[in-house]
Amino acid sequence: MPEEKVWSVVELLKTTIAFFAEKKIDEPRLSAELLLGHVLGLQRLQLYLDHERPLTLKELEAFRAACRERLQGRPVQYIAGEAFFYGYQFFVDERVLIPRPETELVLEHAMERLAASGLDSADSPSILDVGTGSGCIAITLALRLPGARVTAADVSADALDVARRNADAHGVSERIRFVEADALSASFADAVGGPFDLLVSNPPYIPEAEWATLQEEVRRYEPRLALVAPTGFEYYQSIAVAAPSLLRKGGVLCFELHADGAAEVRNLLGSSFADVQVMQDYNKLDRGLSCMAQ
Numbered sequence: 001m002p003e004e005k006v007w008s009v010v011e012l013l014k015t016t017i018a019f020f021a022e023k024k025i026d027e028p029r030l031s032a033e034l035l036l037g038h039v040l041g042l043q044r045l046q047l048y049l050d051h052e053r054p055l056t057l058k059e060l061e062a063f064r065a066a067c068r069e070r071l072q073g074r075p076v077q078y079i080a081g082e083a084f085f086y087g088y089q090f091f092v093d094e095r096v097l098i099p100r101p102e103t104e105l106v107l108e109h110a111m112e113r114l115a116a117s118g119l120d121s122a123d124s125p126s127i128l129d130v131g132t133g134s135g136c137i138a139i140t141l142a143l144r145l146p147g148a149r150v151t152a153a154d155v156s157a158d159a160l161d162v163a164r165r166n167a168d169a170h171g172v173s174e175r176i177r178f179v180e181a182d183a184l185s186a187s188f189a190d191a192v193g194g195p196f197d198l199l200v201s202n203p204p205y206i207p208e209a210e211w212a213t214l215q216e217e218v219r220r221y222e223p224r225l226a227l228v229a230p231t232g233f234e235y236y237q238s239i240a241v242a243a244p245s246l247l248r249k250g251g252v253l254c255f256e257l258h259a260d261g262a263a264e265v266r267n268l269l270g271s272s273f274a275d276v277q278v279m280q281d282y283n284k285l286d287r288g289l290s291c292m293a294q
């Protein structure tokens with residue numbers, strides 16, 4: 001039997017990147033690097049520092065299996081079990097949404113609004129994240145604001161397991177309270193407590209009618225519960241109703257938005273909020289909306 005060729009990291013990356021590009025895989029270089037890094041237990045940079053490293057047959061087989069999964073459409077973050085958000089690494093699997101770069105902008109906007117709020121407690125703010133998923137927003141806020149106490153709520157016990165694991169990995173579990181609660185229920189405010197200085201939420205906002213237009217990869221692998229609301233506005237409506245009793249006077253409400261959602265969400269807010277600001281993402285699409293409880 002002919003001996004199997006011994007591949008080095010650099011050769012394998014080059015070949016895989018070209019193959020992924022030919023197969024029209026999104027971000028072929030990043031995908032190949034993340035998968036190989038995952039299989040070898042190395043960061044992406046280390047792959048290049050150790051580029052002549054030969055792979056064992058077992059490693060090669062594991063990498064090929066990961067590539068096959070990618071070719072079948074499974075997102076690279078789920079295969080590798082990791083995603084990056086605001087420069088931090090998060091464990092992810094199919095129980096949670098993969099954090100998106102647009103959400104980093106919403107998080108940044110929320111932090112700016114909180115800093116500008118003038119609340120006495122802004123150095124040690126009390127924060128509520130509704131629909132925490134992987135915990136990416138709640139945990140990043142706890143890391144960026146070392147005095148913050150965060151409540152991370154989700155209706156999905158599975159998602160909360162993932163979020164807890166991420167909080168442990170980042171050493172912020174003691175400052176995050178995880179609550180299994182339904183944001184659409186009238187008892188939500190009682191379940192999460194308060195008062196809060198900041199309520200931030202990236203809720204499900206894809207209307208049912210748009211589901212079929214999403215990328216197949218998203219529909220097949222990401223949790224529908226994390227994405228879809230019948231008209232797209234149910235969560236904003238419920239949270240806007242609960243928020244006045246959850247926020248301190250002067251507290252900040254900050255939502256991620258569907259690109260077409262700003263006007264409708266603004267209408268839902270009613271008279272309890274002032275100073276509404278809409279922020280745009282990299283594509284100049286409306287992506288975040290914030291306001292102040294009065």
Ligand SMILES: C[S@@+](CC[C@H](N)C(=O)[O-])C[C@H]1O[C@@H](n2cnc3c(N)ncnc32)[C@H](O)[C@@H]1O
Nearest residue numbers: 099131132133154155156182183184202204226
């Ligand atoms: C768009 S994902 C956001 C996840 C994460 N915060 C992020 O930005 O990547 C929405 C989250 O809301 C949660 N969710 C769905 N329905 C909910 C409900 N009725 N009450 C609370 N959370 C809910 C989902 O489980 C999911 O984790």
